[in-house]
Amino acid sequence: MSLNTKNLARFQSLIALVILCIVLSCLSDKFLTVDNGWNVMRQISVNICIAVGMTLVVLTSGIDLSVGSVLALCGAITAGLLKNGVDVPSGDLYIGFTLFGAIMAGLLTGSAVGAFNGFTITRFKVPPFVATLAMLTIARGLTLLYTKGFPISVLGDHFDFIGTGWFLGIPVPVWISAIVVLGAVVLTNKTQLGRYIYAIGGNENAARLSGIKISKVKITVYALAGALAAVGGLLVTSRLDSAQPNAGISYELDAIAAVVIGGTSLSGGKGTIWGTVLGAVIIGVLNNGLVLLNVSPFWQQVVKGAVILLAVIIDKASSKNE
């Protein structure tokens, strides 16, 4: 492959994003405005958090279908503890949670659910697709049980600030997703765990033979994906000022789409966090553009699906050429 073709393949997501932005700018005068830019950034913050976790999982050649439900569960637990605390009637005790405490509880729940996913996958050799599909249903059921099917609303201004506030002229969710991205970039590029993740995804047997503790790494990765889904849950709940029992439905598909469009190989071992961020931005811009152009929501699904399919086909073709 020539150098130019190589570079083209390397930056294909970025080129696609630029073309998409140019086309949408021509079709809608509302697209290329500062307000709309922040609007898109706010909207993609949640998907970025989830998709970064998904990237780590996919790099180990796994998949996590439970992130949407985990997002809802963690949002509900955070909101429930913040608003209602925990009653212990037998001891005439009320355990209240501070904002910090409720957020920590939500994040720990996400990590625990993710770690459980990793445990079932490594300990019982359940395929990741099946294990996390089961968790998708379990976490949704737990959310409905905890909330009794009702939203938990009116969570206070301090909590709302996380999803709706601004800091130094930038929306808080954008700051949070930026921190998540930078953390993940450092993790994948500069740490031993990052190298292990790529090694496992590239060739699990070779990684095992070279002394990497596969189970430990995978459990850690799924726990991280769960924690990042919880971060997404915090953002969604805070933005709506309400924990909805049906929040996050099909969010896992948007996250997987961002990962795939960003060039991460579903067979593992190849891909970058920056690629996923680009993928999430492309999906966000596409969603936003289709809404601005008054495209029917039914057609939006078709277009999104077609874009994902196209991305995979291009990725496969360019992999073949390498």
Add this chain to the structure above:
Amino acid sequence: MKKVYKYGIWVVIIAFTLYNSVYFRKLSEMKAPAKTFNAASYAQDMLNNKLPAVTEKAITIDELFTQIKSQPNEAFSAYGHALTIGSIRFFMVKGAGEVDAIDESDVKLVTTGHNNVYIATEFVFGNAIRDASGLINLNDFSNTVDLSNISSEVNKIIRAKVIPPFKAVVKKGSKVEFTGAIELNQARLNVEDPEVIPVTLKVLP
């Protein structure tokens, strides 16, 4: 020795985290003031004591339509209310007119400003009165069920106490004064033949 330091640091971190995460109270003290929300009495109080002031100051439907036709954004912002995001707004209006037709589900009036208005007399549902009143603050309610119940109870009172006496005496040609709520969608603006969910109805002698 190194392990002692390591565990010591972890104990400090966990203790700090827990100290800043939870607090304890007596359950009996915390839960004592909590009362269950009574939507029926809230609705009764709203209709009897709070809404009259709102309907008294309400814009006439003819004036509202004139303003909406000339300056829709200003009119929506000045007179419209909503508890949710989106382009739908509710307006509290008053007006007078002559009965042009009586149907099973509504009474058609031609207002003094020559607008056709349909007074709902059968299907009084939704949140129009609650939202148009501008009296509701979302933060005063702990859940959306309570909010929905207010509308349900308000509509129940209107169906039981406002509409039957009106339907008993209204005839084609009757002069009618009304106050009530209407719903308009700013994105698909249509002020032709609006339906008014009534708050008060009076057939003039």
